[in-house]
Amino acid sequence: MASLTVDSSLAADDPVQLFEQRRRELARSKRAMNLLFLALFAAAVVASVYVSRFYPERLASGLPRIFEYFGTIMPNLELDKLFLPRGDNGKAVPGSIAYWYSDFWTYLRLIAETVAMALTATILGAVAAFLLCFPASRNLAPNSVVYHLSRRFMEICRGVPEILYALIFVFAIGIGPLAGVIAIAIHSAGALGKLFSEVNENASMRPVEGIRGVGGNWFEEMRYGVVPQVLPNFASYTLLRFEINVRSSSIVGFVGAGGIGQELNRVISLYSDDRVVAVLLMIVVLVTLIDVFSERLRLAFIGKENFR
Amino acid sequence: MLKIEHLTKSFATRNAVSDISLSIPQGQMVGIIGRSGAGKSTLLRMLNRLADPTSGSIYFENRDIAKLSGKALYEWRASCAMVFQQFNLVGRLDVLTNVLTGRLYHHGIMSSMLQMFSASERAFAIKALDRLGMAHTALQQADTLSGGQMQRVAIARALVQQPKILLADEPIASLDPLNAKIVMDALRTINREDGITVLANLHTLDTARTYCDRIIGLQDGVLVFDGPPEKLTLEMAREIYGAEAEEAFSEGMTSTALAGVPAKERLTERDLQRHSDMSMS
Numbered sequence: 001m002a003s004l005t006v007d008s009s010l011a012a013d014d015p016v017q018l019f020e021q022r023r024r025e026l027a028r029s030k031r032a033m034n035l036l037f038l039a040l041f042a043a044a045v046v047a048s049v050y051v052s053r054f055y056p057e058r059l060a061s062g063l064p065r066i067f068e069y070f071g072t073i074m075p076n077l078e079l080d081k082l083f084l085p086r087g088d089n090g091k092a093v094p095g096s097i098a099y100w101y102s103d104f105w106t107y108l109r110l111i112a113e114t115v116a117m118a119l120t121a122t123i124l125g126a127v128a129a130f131l132l133c134f135p136a137s138r139n140l141a142p143n144s145v146v147y148h149l150s151r152r153f154m155e156i157c158r159g160v161p162e163i164l165y166a167l168i169f170v171f172a173i174g175i176g177p178l179a180g181v182i183a184i185a186i187h188s189a190g191a192l193g194k195l196f197s198e199v200n201e202n203a204s205m206r207p208v209e210g211i212r213g214v215g216g217n218w219f220e221e222m223r224y225g226v227v228p229q230v231l232p233n234f235a236s237y238t239l240l241r242f243e244i245n246v247r248s249s250s251i252v253g254f255v256g257a258g259g260i261g262q263e264l265n266r267v268i269s270l271y272s273d274d275r276v277v278a279v280l281l282m283i284v285v286l287v288t289l290i291d292v293f294s295e296r297l298r299l300a301f302i303g304k305e306n307f308r
Numbered sequence: 309m310l311k312i313e314h315l316t317k318s319f320a321t322r323n324a325v326s327d328i329s330l331s332i333p334q335g336q337m338v339g340i341i342g343r344s345g346a347g348k349s350t351l352l353r354m355l356n357r358l359a360d361p362t363s364g365s366i367y368f369e370n371r372d373i374a375k376l377s378g379k380a381l382y383e384w385r386a387s388c389a390m391v392f393q394q395f396n397l398v399g400r401l402d403v404l405t406n407v408l409t410g411r412l413y414h415h416g417i418m419s420s421m422l423q424m425f426s427a428s429e430r431a432f433a434i435k436a437l438d439r440l441g442m443a444h445t446a447l448q449q450a451d452t453l454s455g456g457q458m459q460r461v462a463i464a465r466a467l468v469q470q471p472k473i474l475l476a477d478e479p480i481a482s483l484d485p486l487n488a489k490i491v492m493d494a495l496r497t498i499n500r501e502d503g504i505t506v507l508a509n510l511h512t513l514d515t516a517r518t519y520c521d522r523i524i525g526l527q528d529g530v531l532v533f534d535g536p537p538e539k540l541t542l543e544m545a546r547e548i549y550g551a552e553a554e555e556a557f558s559e560g561m562t563s564t565a566l567a568g569v570p571a572k573e574r575l576t577e578r579d580l581q582r583h584s585d586m587s588m589s
Binding site: 207228 | 395417423462
């Protein structure tokens with residue numbers, strides 16, 4: 001068994017030795033990296049707990065107050081008058097649903113406006129993202145200048161919160177849904193463009209080379225080599241973005257950029273707490289409906305693509 | 309006449325192709341042999357400029373291909389078709405559209421982005437597919453095809469480019485012997501009937517001997533043999549293939565006889581025009 005002991009000083013260029021040494025070095029350098037990242041992560045967690053003062057006793061004492069708040073904003077409904085219609089003079093009886101939701105048709109119109117805003121913004125954003133994502137993909141960009149320009153541009157688009165863009169556009173072009181649409185579209189273009197370009201970076205380059213080989217230019221390489229591969233993923237991200245944009249467009253109204261948000265802002269500032277609940281309920285129902293609907297659409301789309 | 313002069317491609321530490329000079333008359337069928345890494349692929353890829361040469365020139369019809377750029381480069385690639393080992397079809401497009409991409413050079417930006425091809429181009433593409441016995445798959449998605457079928461579609465795509473030269477980079481290395489024979493027969497037929505120069509990288513000696521008018525041997529990027537198949541002695545071949553000799557000799561195709569599929573008629577400019585009356589449809 002003595003032959004199994006290896007004298008390391010004698011066999012410095014022995015392949016097994018070299019391999020083992022290399023492996024140990026690799027493991028050591030990885031361990032150092034892992035420990036470093038673990039330490040950084042722990043530090044970040046501690047810092048964020050401290051900054052947000054996320055302490056259990058604060059949470060315990062605060063939670064009941066949330067329900068207290070809901071208690072104070074509940075509408076004044078009386079069971080015996082609940083379904084009473086409007087009187088002959090057009091006035092609804094206090095305590096009835098008709099009284100609570102007396103502005104129902106206004107809400108509904110604003111909800112429709114919200115959905116329309118989200119839809120328009122999603123389409124505009126998706127088109128811009130589609131055009132931007134090819135130069136912003138590392139594997140497809142014609143040169144590094146175009147790549148960095150389009151990347152940075154998309155970062156600016158999605159780095160600024162929608163509500164800030166909305167403020168700027170309300171100032172520039174006036175109160176109304178147009179400002180909101182543009183604000184959300186810009187943010188969507190940046191966010192979707194990033195996702196799209198990441199999809200592109202996973203696309204196979206073989207079809208692209210096939211198109212280059214037939215004499216296709218860059219646009220044709222994208223159109224024929226990449227787009228057919230990535231389109232299903234683009235569609236699913238766009239639908240997801242639509243859901244997000246429905247939520248966004250009910251917020252930008254707070255700064256006058258159209259949609260149900262402006263009504264929400266009005267009833268909150270008038271302290272008509274029961275109206276706040278009325279509007280919020282409609283938003284929750286809307287968002288749920290949109291989520292269910294677009295989830296189905298997305299599944300149908302992807303399913304059809306995958307199982308054909 | 310394709311004339312290559314002192315063509316070199318250098319990578320960081322070595323020359324993939326070093327100082328190769330060749331001239332290939334129009335209509336020749338040339339097999340390029342050599343072990344893996346000998347520079348066969350790099351040579352072909354430089355010819356249609358999927359790779360850029362480090363130095364040297366490629367002359368075709370009094371133009372230096374190595375210096376082309378922009379529109380002229382696209383034009384060259386369109387007239388110098390390439391068939392790849394892994395076919396490089398667009399899997400998610402149907403077969404016909406894949407073949408029609410061979411016409412892209414002749415399209416403006418609008419019609420190509422909107423995938424608008426004329427009826428005459430479609431008819432031309434179908435004829436090309438039919439020459440390779442693939443017309444029945446025209447509307448199938450390309451990634452549903454088998455390897456041999458994909459390679460035939462890729463050749464049809466090359467055909468509708470109406471190329472002067474067809475480069476084939478290991479066209480049969482991913483195929484079984486029967487499909488390999490079908491594909492090699494097709495390349496040979498195209499070469500003989502259409503007068504298209506064919507340059508094929510071939511891994512197996514037997515195939516090169518059977519199909520080619522001329523064999524070029526590469527070793528570590530250097531040209532070590534250039535001549536007709538009968539001049540290639542066994543010792544020379546062993547030298548070229550080195551350690552891979554046994555594999556290269558034994559993996560020969562099952563049949564060396566050129567039974568061949570009956571040839572269909574050659575595609576001409578007239579075929580592309582013939583259906584232009586229908587192109588409004």
